[in-house]
Amino acid sequence: MAWAPESEALRGCVAVVAGATRGAGRGIAAALGEVGATVICTGRSSVTGTGGSDYDRPETIEETAGLVTRLGGNGIAIQVDHLDSEQVRVLAERVRVEHGRIHVLVNDIWGAEVLKGTPATWNTPIWEHDLDDGLRILRLAIDTHLITSHHLLPLLIGEPGGLLVEVTDGTRDYNASRYRISAFYDLAKVAVNRLAFSQGHELKEHGATAVAITPGWLRSEMMLANFGVTEGNWRTAVAPGGIEGYPSAPEGFAASESPRYVGRGVAALAADPERARWNQCSLTSAQLAREYGFTDIDGSQPDSWADQ
Structure with a gap:
């Protein structure tokens, strides 16, 4: 039988999930909603039909916000391009005015799933890789996180206890010993793990915690569609x-795992008063499931990293 989250565990908590349109971001927003949080869901894909993502996909931030609310939280959709510093600054000011502070910031911005290519194109050496595509991968994966943290972390450090989550692909140790798809993708995913480490160093004196989290093989909307x-x-x-x-x-x-699984890992961390013990760590959803006892939506505790 599936584990049931404590529906009031994060009531009163304000979270920003940057990159909440689909995939892990939507799963994290939904899991925070399961435990009563107010979740500000940001991304480029909106029902307005303007300023959409690099994907030709139907998901929107409004759908994610609605899911958060149906699950018991308070979902708020705000369209933001996290590569645009001014848009993120405006987001931060709006959150400050409307909510005062944030307790959780999740940097899940990505948007380069198409640019990374299909398995047939992986392992293309840097001198043969399209340079513009490669540099955009880095901008979407790294610049967006830096811009978002720059503008939003001041809202996290006003009181002790804040949590910053950097979402990536692969743990620090796994990525350190393996080549990941291309020089550009490899650098992007290693860099996000390091961002959690460096920001954790800076946040520690403010009583805040930063972690990097990787899901396993994620059943995102795009992955499911690939297999029909x-x-x-x-x-x-x-x-x-x-x-x-x-x-x-x-x-x-x-x-594989549903996006809610890694989301429940984030929710468990946010609800843990001793979360500072994880500061600067690189974690997997399965590791957190074993630690906190939660399950995926089907009651299982999958771990696709176990044999890696």
């Missing part, structure tokens, strides 16, 4: 034959 399945029937992707007209998922997909 939904969250309701995703196991069909690893069955013999898979879904007609779509590639079959590799065997490892059986240990």
